[in-house]
Amino acid sequence: MSTSTEETRGYDVIIVGGGPAGLSAALILGRCRRRVLVCDSGRYRNDAAVAMHGFLSRDGIAPPELRRLGREQLEPYGVEIRDVAVADVRRDAKRFEVTLEGGERLRSRKLLLATGLVDRLPDLPGLPAMYGTSVHHCPYCDGWEARDQPIGVYGQGCTGVALALNMKTWSDDVILFTDGPSSLSRADAARLARHGIGVREERIARLEGRDGVLERIVLEDGSAVERRSLFLKTKQEQGSELARKLRCKVTEERGVETAARHEETTCEGVFVAGDASKDVLLAIMAAAEGADAAFGVNCALQEEDLL
Structure with missing residues (x-):
């Protein structure tokens, strides 16, 4: 595919973030025969963790191994994964234009943010x-x-x-x-x-x-x-400014606010899952929220397809 900054390419949904939330959402949406792109910046909140716990059937697994298995299980469904960060996003009518680092621009009908949080560590030697x-x-x-x-x-x-x-x-x-x-x-x-x-x-x-x-x-x-x-017990910040750029409601206490409907934010067509929503910050919860958000994304796409 051309990498020209003048070319735009369309997807049903672009998922920003390749952790448990993003990969779980991609799995559900891939099985729904949606054209899905996962953009993974390679920056993870649990990067320093030796093992993940509390994840049924995967207790004690190393985080990179969970991500490897998740990617492997996406292969039959045609989900595209790119190891690249998203530099910018804007809404154009009812579509989203996503700009990748390097300048390539892509279009999608829906956007799912699974960008996580950043922990602000105290400056303690050692x-x-x-x-x-x-x-x-x-x-x-x-x-x-x-x-x-x-x-x-x-x-x-x-x-x-x-x-x-x-x-x-x-x-x-x-x-x-x-x-x-x-x-x-x-x-x-x-x-x-x-x-x-x-x-x-x-x-x-x-x-x-x-x-x-x-x-x-x-x-x-x-x-x-x-x-x-x-x-x-220290402060946390959003791992990405994309939600604010799209004018989604973001608060320090609750992260990116979601409506009652399957992790959709206050910005129509934008969904959020995982630590970015600042609910229970467990990997298994992030994966569950990713699946819930994927359900919401597919329902919204179905409504549009059937009009």
């Missing part, structure tokens, strides 16, 4: 080497591996308190690190104390360990606290 191995975000994904071990929680305010309390499910030894004044309310401080959760307000100097395994959290006053894992 963290990058341990992220995905002993430093995590999700207790449902990685809490089992940290069970009955000394666990640290990094966070501030009520969200840090909530995560620290949640971690008691996996270990009795939990300490909340606020990396500065905690500003805890009396009620929150009392609740943490009642459940045996310590609070350290000193600034964190660095994380120490070996081979990706956390051993201690060193504070600026020179003291160190032995921990075997650290769970973070």
Whole structure:
């Protein structure tokens, strides 16, 4: 196919994102005999993760292996996959024009965003080497591996308190690190104390360990606290600005807003699935949302085809 920037090519749907949500949607839509293109930028929220958990029949699988299997299972249905990022998108009447990195422009009747989230990690020396191995975000994904071990929680305010309390499910030894004044309310401080959760307000100097395994959290006053894992409660941002460019409603609390109908956004013809919608952030939920969005996309296409 020509890569001229003057040529446009039409699809029933272009899926932006090649993780569990995007591949699951592509599977359903491929089986619906739709002309589907998946654009995969190669940037994944769980890139640092050693294994994925909680995915029925695939518990413990490495994320790249899940993506490989997903792509392999799309082959009989003629789904096209390109390892390329989407640089821009705009709406033209009732069609979408998608511009790929490199300038090629493609057209589609519907658009499905499965672009995920980006975690804003704290600037802690030693963290990058341990992220995905002993430093995590999700207790449902990685809490089992940290069970009955000394666990640290990094966070501030009520969200840090909530995560620290949640971690008691996996270990009795939990300490909340606020990396500065905690500003805890009396009620929150009392609740943490009642459940045996310590609070350290000193600034964190660095994380120490070996081979990706956390051993201690060193504070600026020179003291160190032995921990075997650290769970973070930090901010997340949309992995792509495409939803905002299309004027979909996006909020910090809920991500890309969806209507009641199968993951369709507030922008007609644009659907969203996976972490970008900021519901339960599990891979199996992302895959389920991808299937739900695909159902919505196909129903919308059927309505147009039958007019």
